[in-house]
Structure formats: C-alpha cells, structure tokens
Amino acid sequence: MDLRLRLRNTGEVITDLLRFDADLGLIEGQCHESRLESETWCEDQLVIVCSPQHPLAQKKRLDDIDLGAAPWILRELGSGTREIFEAAILHHVERLQVRMELSQHEAIKQAVIAGLGLGCLSYRSVVGELERGELVSMQSGLELSRIFSLVWHPERYRSPLWQAFKVFLIESHGHSPKPGKQ
Secondary structure, eight states: OOOOOOOOOHHHHHHHHHTTSOSOEEEESOOOOTTSEEEEEEEEEEEEEEOTTSTTTTOSBOOHHHHHHSEEEEEOTTOHHHHHHHHHHTTTOSOOEEEEEESOHHHHHHHHHTTSOEEEEEHHHHHHHHHTTSSEEEBOOOOOEEEEEEEEOTTSOOOHHHHHHHHHHHHHHOOOOOOSOO
C-alpha cells in the first residue's frame, strides 16, 4: 500500500478528487460538489484565539465592534475553516480587517502567539497552546461548530484496502456516518 498525504484546502481536495488524482479526501465542512459522494466523519469546534498580551485578551466576551476592528490572521480563501468563520462573523460585522492570510494552521498559531492579530482555529489544533498559556480562547457568541467529511469520487474503484482505511478513520476518530451525499 502506498499512502500519500497532501495538505490542501477544501477546494483543492475537491479538484484532486474530480481529476482522479486522489482516492479519498478529508475536508472541513460538507461537500457541495454533486459529482462526489461524502459522509460526515467527525465534529469539531473552532475557537477565536489571541496572544495573552493582546489588548483584547482580558475581555470576557468580544462584541461586534471588537470583532470588526481587530486585525485577523486567517486561512486562505478556499479553506473550509475560513468559509465557516466568515459565514458566522459576517452576520455581525460589515467588513473584516484581515491582516494576514496563511495556508497552514501552525503558521497562523505562531503569528497569533507573536501578537499580530486574532485567529480562528480548530480547538483540537490549539489545545496545547491554550493549556500552556501561549494562547487565550475568547468568547464571541459566534456559532463556530463544524464537521469534517470523508469525500470520494463514485466512479473511482474502491479496493478492500480503501474500504479498510475508511473504516479505520471512522472507528478511530469519527462516528458512524450516514451514507450518501450530504
């Protein structure tokens, strides 16, 4: 078995699957591409974080003015994380102050730790930094829950090994999904 892992945003994963360049994709959110099949894999929670030295770090809850005025360090356009964050925040603010767009969660964490702005990342990806006091989680009232989905092309052959890997993913990190398009 050859396993190649490619870190890409949701749009790029969808493109790879449509071109038959990948057998299975794991994406943030639901798959909106009708030519692909998907199953919900697991749930996740995004959190707004900042450096403990950031001026907003002492605030108990961010209001709409804070959210609109703060400089943000975000994932690039096409990222599922960015899509979910913008869908939630744009009901509260007219325009975001995006200071930086980065394609890797680790780069965003380091920029936020350095005090360059606020970030919105998966709780799973920042739990260590929160526990060590390198980042502070901020309350906002935004709905930032999301799902991860397994996605594949229905015309691509699914070997027994493919099936076993999918079962492994679900049993080790997910829950029993509902089959079909979502």
